[in-house]
Amino acid sequence: MKKLAAIDIGTNSIKLLVASVEEDGFLEIVSREKETIRLGSDTLASGRLSEEAIEAGVEAVQTLARIARAAEAEIVGVVATCAVREASNGDEFVEAVATRAGVAVEVISGEEEARLINLAARSEFPAELDPLLMIDVGGGSTEFVVSRGSRVLLTESVPMGVVRLAQRFGRNDPPSEDDLRDMKKAVRAVARRAAQAVRKTGFRTCVGSSGTIQSLSMVHEAAVQGREPVRSGHRILTRRGLKSVNRLLRRTTLKEKLKIAGLDPRRRDIAVAGGLLLAWILKRTGADEILVGERGLREGVLLDYILRHGEKRVADRDLRARSVDRLLRRSNADTAHAVEVSRLALDLFDQTHALHQLAGAEREWLRYGALLHDVGCSVGYAKHQRHSAYLISHADLTGFSAQEIEVLAAVARYHQGSLPKSSDETWQRLDPSYQRPVVEKLVALLRIADGLDQTHRQVATSLACRVRSRRLELEISARADCEAELTAARKRANLFRKVFGRKVLLRAVPVGRSEAVRQKSLEIVPVDALWR
Incomplete structure (x- = not known):
């Protein structure tokens, strides 16, 4: 390459x-x-x-x-x-x-700088987030770009950055209330018109990737929340979270800032200015949160070069699918099996909506988690589910937030083997009120889908579900003998019963059999013995 x-x-x-x-x-x-x-x-x-x-x-x-x-x-x-x-x-x-x-x-120029940074952002965040507001807080200037797809709706560059602001008003350590007030006045004087113009665009999602924004988000994660910095994916920094970060930064001296977790010591003297500037921008543009990415001006320069030299596919906006496909191919996993399990899992998801009540975002997590569930086999089959979770967490999957990557890793981690335990690191990283219940539901479906391709022969052509008050009846149309698949699916249905409170009953229907023969030769097989 x-x-x-x-x-x-x-x-x-x-x-x-x-x-x-x-x-x-x-x-x-x-x-x-x-x-x-x-x-x-x-x-x-x-x-x-x-x-x-x-x-x-x-x-x-x-x-x-x-x-x-x-x-x-x-x-x-x-x-x-x-x-x-x-x-x-x-x-x-x-x-x-x-x-x-x-x-x-x-x-x-500032406008060209904004264009290149926006090009990088477009390569990192999926089209579903459009229209996108990209913010880059630099040392001497701040750039704003609002775009939808490849079309730029607004570009603004204002001569105010963290170094400029800190130099002018960083008189005291820590800064006084007068210092902070003067900073806000200076920012408002040069950035008010740009912020108003941005707000009027009605953007949907605010993103940023500058060193200042990344540093503030890491302080929030490490010092305020007490968590380890995320390993992959974009962070989310809310205005409320930023407010907590700013309180911490403003009350500490430069020497004390050396002890703040997540703060680069080389940014100590500009951290307060950066936090104040970003907080003002988010408030005045109406953004409740900012998604913090990794790609910036350097990536934009390379992408611009590639586009100008004839490679148009780099502009493909299906970022998630492309990055998942890359990891799948690099792992040398059985791609046909991965695609089959993903198809079956989504079919189960769609037909059991009355039970799980999940939406499109969670469906996408199941799709990608199913595709990647076996990538850990490239390390070794024994405990490959753990290897899969590790690879997903560290693969730099483009287009996913850090929280989404944690979900994908957990889906792969628990697709077989032991059920989630409170002591598991993967489980501990999930939000108890939302992510954990969602992962349990997705894994319950994935385990059955994985069992239905136990032999990696893709024998199940379709499936039909009937949700009853105390059971799920699952009928498999198969183009060959699938006893091994049925046995595996039954064994892996224990989590489904735990999560949804229903037994799983399976039967196979050979493709092409007449209805009479089908009814005579096949019967629903109960699996009560699995839950003794």
Whole structure:
């Protein structure tokens, strides 16, 4: 696979992304590197880059370029944003980088920066969330993009970021009430019109992926909620959660912030400004929460390059299905079995709606959990359900929230073997009031579906369910002998009875048999013995 690299020269840091491009245009992240060089410290204060800042910046780009070349990646884009854009001697920095690092720097406008970041967001979040508001809180500026599919509805860039805000009003440690009030006034003065315009678009979902937003969400998860940071998927940060984070940040000194779980020590001095700025934005745009992703400007640069060089499939918005398919193929699992079990599980889901009362979102979780239930076999069949859960949790499945990935992992974890236990780590990560009951219902269906393809021969052509007051009658149309499947399904129906309070009765109907022969030769087989 071809490797590409992009470098983002920002106000607060200089970052590298190396990724492999698969045949379908999908980006597989190889490495992310960062040098914390605050070019904006000079530019935002004096309007110029000092000689020291230029030297540090050039050395950082040299280091990152060497890393990219060592990985045998082609550097296809090096972009500079606010700090270089606003510096009166920005061209001096660009020339120095070209001469010493051997790469050409493109100084992009705020609008182009927003477009590229939005392109990255479109590759990470599914179309069901449209219209999408993308927010990027940078060091010197903040970008807003509202889009629906590939169509951009609104783009705004305002000259206010966390470094700029902290430099102007970070007089006291911790900040005083006057400091906080002055910060809010400054933000309102430059961002009010943009926030009003965004609100009028009627966007549905707010997303963000900048370092500031990621850091705030990690503090909420680790310090406020006391949880381990999520391993994969996008986080969700509510306005209420952000309020708790801001209370913690505002009452602690820089030294005390070293002890705050989830907070990058290098962001201590800009954390308060970042929290205040994001809280103001969410309130003024009317967003109750923000989905925190991983992809930003660097990913946007690579995706833009791929699109401009003829690979249109990267724009495919069925992100979930594509990422699940990639994991399925890489695991060398029995794809035919996975698809068959998913089909049967969804059929059961649809025909037993009166029992579980779940909706479309939960149906999708069952679909993808069923497809991935055996990926752990690539590690080893023994306890493969545990391996499946681990792989799902760490696979960087695009388009899923962290909470959704936890559900998928749990569905795979409990598709066979022991029932959920309170001591299980997988179970502990689930919300007791919602996720756990949902997982139990989905797993109850998946276990039966998995049993109905016990021999991996795909013999069940269809199934019909009749929900009775005390039992579920399940009739299987089969194109071959399926006694092994019936036996396996019966053995795995214990969770169904526990969850729904109904016995499962199964019978097989050979495809093509006349009704008379069918009635004479087959009978419903009770499974009372399974629940002694």
